[in-house]
Amino acid sequence: xxxxxLLSERGSVPDDPVAVFEHVEQQGWGDxxxxxxPTEERVQAMxxxxxxxxxxxxxxxxxxRGEATxxxxxxxxxxxxxxxxxxxxxxxxxxxxxxPQFNLYALNTxxxxxxxxxxxxxxxxxxxxxxxxxxxxxxxxxxxxxxGRALRxxxxxxxxxxxxxxxxxxFGQPGRVSLCFGEWEERSPWxxxxxxxxxxxxxxxxxxxxxxxxxxxxxxxxxxxxxLIWVLAHSIDWIGNNKVLVRQEQGDMLLLLCPDFAHKIxxxxxxxxxxQRMLLEWTRTPIERWHRAHWPKLEQRGYVxxxxxxxxxxxxxxxxxxxxGESGHHALYFCTFGLTWSVTKRFILDASWTxxxxxxxxxxxxxxxxx
Amino acid sequence: MVTAxxxxxxxxxxxxxxxxxxxxxxLPHPMESRAExxxxxxxxxxxxxxxALVAEEG
Numbered sequence: 001x002x003x004x005x006l007l008s009e010r011g012s013v014p015d016d017p018v019a020v021f022e023h024v025e026q027q028g029w030g031d032x033x034x035x036x037x038p039t040e041e042r043v044q045a046m047x048x049x050x051x052x053x054x055x056x057x058x059x060x061x062x063x064x065r066g067e068a069t070x071x072x073x074x075x076x077x078x079x080x081x082x083x084x085x086x087x088x089x090x091x092x093x094x095x096x097x098x099x100p101q102f103n104l105y106a107l108n109t110x111x112x113x114x115x116x117x118x119x120x121x122x123x124x125x126x127x128x129x130x131x132x133x134x135x136x137x138x139x140x141x142x143x144x145x146x147x148g149r150a151l152r153x154x155x156x157x158x159x160x161x162x163x164x165x166x167x168x169x170x171f172g173q174p175g176r177v178s179l180c181f182g183e184w185e186e187r188s189p190w191x192x193x194x195x196x197x198x199x200x201x202x203x204x205x206x207x208x209x210x211x212x213x214x215x216x217x218x219x220x221x222x223x224x225x226x227x228l229i230w231v232l233a234h235s236i237d238w239i240g241n242n243k244v245l246v247r248q249e250q251g252d253m254l255l256l257l258c259p260d261f262a263h264k265i266x267x268x269x270x271x272x273x274x275x276q277r278m279l280l281e282w283t284r285t286p287i288e289r290w291h292r293a294h295w296p297k298l299e300q301r302g303y304v305x306x307x308x309x310x311x312x313x314x315x316x317x318x319x320x321x322x323x324x325g326e327s328g329h330h331a332l333y334f335c336t337f338g339l340t341w342s343v344t345k346r347f348i349l350d351a352s353w354t355x356x357x358x359x360x361x362x363x364x365x366x367x368x369x370x371x
Numbered sequence: 372m373v374t375a376x377x378x379x380x381x382x383x384x385x386x387x388x389x390x391x392x393x394x395x396x397x398l399p400h401p402m403e404s405r406a407e408x409x410x411x412x413x414x415x416x417x418x419x420x421x422x423a424l425v426a427e428e429g
Contacts, residue, residue: 063387065387109380167380168377
């Protein structure tokens with residue numbers, strides 16, 4: 001339990017939700033939504049969920065190069081509405097997005113709308129109540145909403161990601177408030193994402209993918225896995241894709257399949273590596289899809305092979321995971337910002353947070369889609 | 372050198388890196404969508420200012 005002296009400056013605000021909300025917005029600390037006042041007691045409760053001392057620096061957050069101490073992260077976690085149990089996952093998420101591979105400096109300053117999409121794996125999903133199924137990417141579940149939001153507040157308040165002044169994202173996007181879900185491992189026909197990355201099934205991990213948003217891919221006609229992968233491939237190879245702006249060998253992108261899609265593909269004996277190879281091959285886009293004036297620009301950059309422009313260079317750049325409701329018919333594509341790689345970090349929950357908390361298993365009535 | 376839209380960011384980053392008074396040449400934004408001839412014209416126009424900044428004492 002990380003009891004220790006808190007170093008943050010104390011402020012006094014009338015004990016009124018609206019007054020607190022207005023104060024936070026006036027200070028530029030918020031995201032436009034109400035916050036929970038980060039009182040000393042609440043911050044201490046958050047700190048109790050980690051063995052790290054409050055002054056421990058988890059990461060330096062670009063571009064302001066602010067020090068994300070455990071205490072500062074806890075303050076933002078309280079503001080976002082996190083339950084203390086979520087705090088270890090948030091610390092791991094901060095570690096993931098500040099890993100040099102993720103390239104947070106670029107994300108926090110680009111004109112693009114990219115934002116970290118957080119995917120949780122492992123037993124922590126159950127302990128924390130992370131939604132993996134129906135509407136897991138929005139309006140379903142406190143843990144999903146507040147974990148993603150807390151990370152964004154850390155990026156803003158520690159990293160200086162202030163719209164207009166520092167971040168030049170032309171539009172932003174709803175995912176810049178929160179974008180977090182769990183893989184529904186129990187409804188996947190394949191090993192969980194984190195296991196495919198070399199972690200143990202019993203490990204809990206958070207993966208950060210730098211995504212320009214979520215693009216729906218719908219299909220009701222594919223009868224085979226191959227047909228379905230064809231639909232997926234030709235739904236992600238559009239020429240305005242931010243991925244096209246960078247070299248093929250840069251960046252990885254996530255395809256999130258609903259359980260129905262995943263089982264249709266697996267039923268036909270197609271493994272994840274096979275699917276990745278098919279996606280690589282079928283996203284080699286004929287150059288004729290670009291205006292002729294673009295051709296020399298693509299060629300100058302070395303993006304053209306023969307008469308095609310490949311979306312990626314290696315199968316592993318297509319990340320595959322399973323989530324979403326049982327109603328089927330949809331996948332989501334998380335187009336990559338490009339100059340970035342996804343990062344997975346392991347975290348450990350204090351046993352006291354996992355005891356006695358349970359979520360419905362997949363076979364229970366569909367009142368919830370938690371694992 | 373920085374294009375105008377990114378000036379605030381550049382100053383923030385410079386401060387964060389310990390160079391609050393870093394000299395900067397601010398160029399028009401955006402640059403990528405201009406024709407090469409237009410970019411070269413900007414370069415010719417601003418070259419003297421760049422040299423002056425680099426040569427500045429202190």
